[in-house]
Amino acid sequence: MEDFLPYLAVLLPAMTAAISTGAPILYATLGELVMERGGVLNLGVEGMMMVGALAAFLGCYHTGSPWFGLLCGGFSAMLMSMLHGAICLIFQGSQVVSGLALTIFGTGLANYLGTPYIQMKIQGFTALDVPLLSSIPVLGPIFFQQDVLVYLSYILPFLLWWLLMRTRFGLALRATGENPAAVRAAGISPGAVRWAALMLGGFLVGLGGAYLALASMRMWVDNLVSGRGWIAVALVIFAFWRPGRAVFGVYLFSGITAYLFRAQALGVGIPTAFLSMLPYLMTLAVLLASSLRGKDSGAPADLANNLRPED
Amino acid sequence: MFKRAMFLVLALALSCSAALAADAAKEIKIGFVYVSPVGDAGWSYSHDLARQELEKHSDISTYYMESVPEGADSERVILSMARKGYDLIFTTSFGYMDPTLKVAKQFPKTAFMHASGYKTSENVGNYFGRIYQSRYLTGMVAGLMTKKNQIGYVAAFPIPEVVRGINAFTLGVRAVNPKAEVRVVWTKTWYDPALEKDAAISLLDIGVDVIAQHQDSPGPQEAAQDRGAYSVGYHSDMSRFAPEAHLVAAVWNWVPFYLEAVDQVRKGTWQPKSDWPGMESGIVDISPYGKMVPEDVRATVDQRKQEIVDGKYVVFSGPINDQSGKLRVEPGKVLSDQELISFDWFVDGVVGTMN
Amino acid sequence: MMSGWRIVSRTEPREWGSVVIFAAAFALSLLICGLLLQVQGKDGALGVGLLLSGGFGHLYSYGETLLKAIPIFLCSLGVALCFRLQIWNIGAEGQYVIGTLGGTWFVLTFASLPGWLLLPGMLISAMLAGGFWACVSAVLRQRFGMNEIISTLMLNYIGIEILKYLIYGPWRDPAAMNFPVSPYFSDSAVIAQIWNSSFWLDFGLSENIVDVMAQLCGRAHWGILSCLIAGCLCSFFLQKTRLGYEITAAGSNAKAARFAGIPYSRLVILVMFICGALAGLAGIQECSATLERLEPHIVVGYGYTAVVVAWLAKLRTVRIAFFAIILAGLRVGVENVQLELQVSNSFANTLEGIILITVLAGQFFNDYSLKRKFS
Structure with a gap:
């Protein structure tokens, strides 16, 4: 019996870690979700996060203000997202190819421009206990002894859910992802809605990158994002394009990773190949299960299709 | 278009004439092939520090190429360095071994040196440093400084070089603190700072109070600093990342070794051989201690360091038990270099598995 | 979508025009890369020359x-x-x-x-x-x-x-x-x-x-x-x-x-x-x-x-x-640039990304033409 105790005991710190390691992925996942709900597939998340992370670092490094850095991160990724918009919405390029190009370009550019700053440190965001709430037993340390960006990430899914499900804009956004012709018939320009989705989504993805620079590492290092952008792309699908499930998916994934690390530290041999496969296997399994139960995965019907410019 | 073409021709001509001018000055050209970005504070960085030192000599010019993937691409990079007429080419990752040998066959007049492998040929030597000696000493520091007798080790991949480091470190810990354990977590990355930081935090969560690492990023150091624990660095002095936590680091100093090789090539006395120098040559060392390391600890470790330098103490000397408690090295015996190069078992005191 | 201009789908593909468009997009991306090299204090024109000669300029490049x-x-x-x-x-x-x-x-x-x-x-x-x-x-x-x-x-x-x-x-x-x-x-x-x-x-x-x-x-x-x-x-x-x-x-x-x-x-x-x-x-x-x-x-x-x-x-x-x-x-070719100008390896990715983006955007002019809108 007492053999199990340490494994139970590390659950708590594992959850604490999952919240903070999950935060950047959560921002990116929600950002990609907004874009895909509007019908734009953006596989450039990885590159956008890199650019966002570098811009956030530079903003904070030169002004000393992490909040300014955060804005830089968001807006720079928004610019990248608009580049994707320019290629796909104006120049009619393929969304799949443009996204891949964006990842290659963004990763390269951020590493290239960041070279002179490697391993320079910044102040960034540090843990900030929420008064009262942080002293709740068990839950307090997990949820309320984190940094301020994590607290923002608690509110964000609710905001997004409200935006997507309860506002006219959200309705237009979802409709644009499903059937742009109907949106146009209703007198709204689907192109404009997609631009809005790209900008909002890009900004959120940028915050994810910024989190890595400003809160996780608090310095600039090469290849800071290391594949987290791709995990975000997978999680959007895992979440069936729903913000609530996205939160669940992100914390499930980061929680399992965090727990397995700790189990390994306690001396259990975990086949790490399986661990690294997990998010991808999970996504496939969930999609398969839903298909077997005859449920629709909820993919926006017009995802990855371009609007015809003549229309 | 015409202007553009002229421009290119001009550019090419310029680069050629620059090459000719260099030949006239009879300087020696050295190429370095790195597997990771030079800014990583790790393995490639340790070589690049030495390269920068060589560059200060007016008769040596150095060139490097970073982040060269091991495999088909590395052969081309080595090939183009050889074609450019470099006199001596250092290839600094295990995966470059076969490509180096292949290229060397075509350029018999060029000297090649491959780090961390085991093959040689007429013009390929291999070299490595006995960094495990430094690991052992840093293990002693960790063993003396731990209060909970639990030490964490963030490790990259289960290959012999890493296993050897973990084993030497653990022997060092156990030499001064038989009750202490070393817990290993594999990240399966050489360089993912955020992930490696998380791995270190997971070790701290289960109660270790010293973090050691075999990674190229300073992520684990950061974790120790944030949590008020101690840390042991690797590759280079990592105290700037964790001034409060950094006890000591196992460090490389390639400068004297590289200078000697360059000198031999210049004089024509260079011979391809397997070179595995240890602490006595200065190629491996430990960094200055952090201010929290008390005087008696420093004295104990310094004394052992002197014994190693003098050849009076051998790190992997029996009796050594493995994890299951089975005697693997008889008292009075030492492990051969061959056995060290292909290490695939953990010594007693390591908590963790081989995959 | 664009005021004053109308986007019209081409009925016939451009023949030689597509080559010109590709060349223009390619040249533009090389220009951007040259500028990026200048940003880090390297000779951009030399860099572009090294890039092309490394990939296609030597006997052994092929x-x-x-x-x-x-x-x-x-x-x-x-x-x-x-x-x-x-x-x-x-x-x-x-x-x-x-x-x-x-x-x-x-x-x-x-x-x-x-x-x-x-x-x-x-x-x-x-x-x-x-x-x-x-x-x-x-x-x-x-x-x-x-x-x-x-x-x-x-x-x-x-x-x-x-x-x-x-x-x-x-x-x-x-x-x-x-x-x-x-x-x-x-x-x-x-x-x-x-x-x-x-x-x-x-x-x-x-x-x-x-x-x-x-x-x-x-x-x-x-x-x-x-x-x-x-x-x-x-x-x-x-x-x-x-x-x-x-x-x-x-x-x-x-x-x-x-x-x-x-x-x-x-x-x-x-x-x-x-x-x-x-x-x-x-x-x-x-x-x-x-x-x-x-x-x-x-x-x-x-x-x-x-x-x-x-x-x-x-x-x-x-x-x-x-x-x-x-x-x-x-x-x-980009390896040649790295070696001669000692730029970091990420330059290779940047270059490839820029070329892809410009050529991708350029293809638009293959498939569509802009016509003045008369109202």
């Missing part, structure tokens, strides 16, 4: 460029076939990996077979493995309605993890000091280089010619034959056979194709299998010809490059060859 173009071409050919049927297969990367595993398995298991069996066996085994891996996505799509972009992307990562597992586990060569590499392939399973200097010297060719040819061909291997064969077969298949016609027809309108009695599901599985087989072939050839054993570093993203190449080439075989060579040459 062999290297060709060597790198082989896997890109093969993967891209398969991807283009899928794209024709509107199947967005971005899984060539995973199929390449699994193909390598299939081939390696054959070589390691039947090492004692005679060469005339071992080599074809290796290639076929690789093609079957890659094809099978691609079929997983095809079946998931047709049977369970799973989006193939997603499943192929997921299977890429899973494939790479399987490779790592095998190479760190069961296939680790005990003779390699426990490093994560497989045992060497036996000699008869190694695909030879095209130019065999000693053979031609014995044949009586003069040393000068042999030397020049050796430089020109470099490390390019006989895998180039498989590119020629696959390219010709693909063109023939698409243009001259009923099945090929059906693929193009079904791609442009799946519903109509079903009504016309074209077995859509089987077509999907067929093209995915072909794509996987080609990617697998690319993988095992890369493995056998350049490394002569399996290493984790065999995975360098050719599968993703293939998607980009297929798209840039508008799925046409000859253009795929052209773009595969251009991209391969740039990758070779």
Whole structure:
């Protein structure tokens, strides 16, 4: 019996870690979700996060203000997202190819421009206990002894859910992802809605990158994002394009990773190949299960299709 | 278009004439092939520090190429360095071994040196440093400084070089603190700072109070600093990342070794051989201690360091038990270099598995 | 969408115009790269010169460029076939990996077979493995309605993890000091280089010619034959056979194709299998010809490059060859820039990204024209 105790005991710190390691992925996942709900597939998340992370670092490094850095991160990724918009919405390029190009370009550019700053440190965001709430037993340390960006990430899914499900804009956004012709018939320009989705989504993805620079590492290092952008792309699908499930998916994934690390530290041999496969296997399994139960995965019907410019 | 073409021709001509001018000055050209970005504070960085030192000599010019993937691409990079007429080419990752040998066959007049492998040929030597000696000493520091007798080790991949480091470190810990354990977590990355930081935090969560690492990023150091624990660095002095936590680091100093090789090539006395120098040559060392390391600890470790330098103490000397408690090295015996190069078992005191 | 201008779809494709547009986009991206070099205090013009001369300017550039173009071409050919049927297969990367595993398995298991069996066996085994891996996505799509972009992307990562597992586990060569590499392939399973200097010297060719040819061909291997064969077969298949016609027809309108009695599901599985087989072939050839054993570093993203190449080439075989060579040459050339100007390796990615983006945007002018709006 007492053999199990340490494994139970590390659950708590594992959850604490999952919240903070999950935060950047959560921002990116929600950002990609907004874009895909509007019908734009953006596989450039990885590159956008890199650019966002570098811009956030530079903003904070030169002004000393992490909040300014955060804005830089968001807006720079928004610019990248608009580049994707320019290629796909104006120049009619393929969304799949443009996204891949964006990842290659963004990763390269951020590493290239960041070279002179490697391993320079910044102040960034540090843990900030929420008064009262942080002293709740068990839950307090997990949820309320984190940094301020994590607290923002608690509110964000609710905001997004409200935006997507309860506002006219959200309705237009979802409709644009499903059937742009109907949106146009209703007198709204689907192109404009997609631009809005790209900008909002890009900004959120940028915050994810910024989190890595400003809160996780608090310095600039090469290849800071290391594949987290791709995990975000997978999680959007895992979440069936729903913000609530996205939160669940992100914390499930980061929680399992965090727990397995700790189990390994306690001396259990975990086949790490399986661990690294997990998010991808999970996504496939969930999609398969839903298909077997005859449920629709909820993919926006017009995802990855371009609007015809003549229309 | 015409202007553009002229421009290119001009550019090419310029680069050629620059090459000719260099030949006239009879300087020696050295190429370095790195597997990771030079800014990583790790393995490639340790070589690049030495390269920068060589560059200060007016008769040596150095060139490097970073982040060269091991495999088909590395052969081309080595090939183009050889074609450019470099006199001596250092290839600094295990995966470059076969490509180096292949290229060397075509350029018999060029000297090649491959780090961390085991093959040689007429013009390929291999070299490595006995960094495990430094690991052992840093293990002693960790063993003396731990209060909970639990030490964490963030490790990259289960290959012999890493296993050897973990084993030497653990022997060092156990030499001064038989009750202490070393817990290993594999990240399966050489360089993912955020992930490696998380791995270190997971070790701290289960109660270790010293973090050691075999990674190229300073992520684990950061974790120790944030949590008020101690840390042991690797590759280079990592105290700037964790001034409060950094006890000591196992460090490389390639400068004297590289200078000697360059000198031999210049004089024509260079011979391809397997070179595995240890602490006595200065190629491996430990960094200055952090201010929290008390005087008696420093004295104990310094004394052992002197014994190693003098050849009076051998790190992997029996009796050594493995994890299951089975005697693997008889008292009075030492492990051969061959056995060290292909290490695939953990010594007693390591908590963790081989995959 | 644009005020004052109207976007009109071109009824006839530009002929020579498309070449001009590509050249303009390419030049623009080189200009941007030159500027990026200037930003870090390097000579931009020199950098661009070094880039082009490294990839295409030396005798020995061509062999290297060709060597790198082989896997890109093969993967891209398969991807283009899928794209024709509107199947967005971005899984060539995973199929390449699994193909390598299939081939390696054959070589390691039947090492004692005679060469005339071992080599074809290796290639076929690789093609079957890659094809099978691609079929997983095809079946998931047709049977369970799973989006193939997603499943192929997921299977890429899973494939790479399987490779790592095998190479760190069961296939680790005990003779390699426990490093994560497989045992060497036996000699008869190694695909030879095209130019065999000693053979031609014995044949009586003069040393000068042999030397020049050796430089020109470099490390390019006989895998180039498989590119020629696959390219010709693909063109023939698409243009001259009923099945090929059906693929193009079904791609442009799946519903109509079903009504016309074209077995859509089987077509999907067929093209995915072909794509996987080609990617697998690319993988095992890369493995056998350049490394002569399996290493984790065999995975360098050719599968993703293939998607980009297929798209840039508008799925046409000859253009795929052209773009595969251009991209391969740039990758070779950028090493020259790195070496001479000592810029960081990320410059290579940046360059490739910029070229892709400009050329991608430039293609718009191929398909559409702007007309003044008269109101």
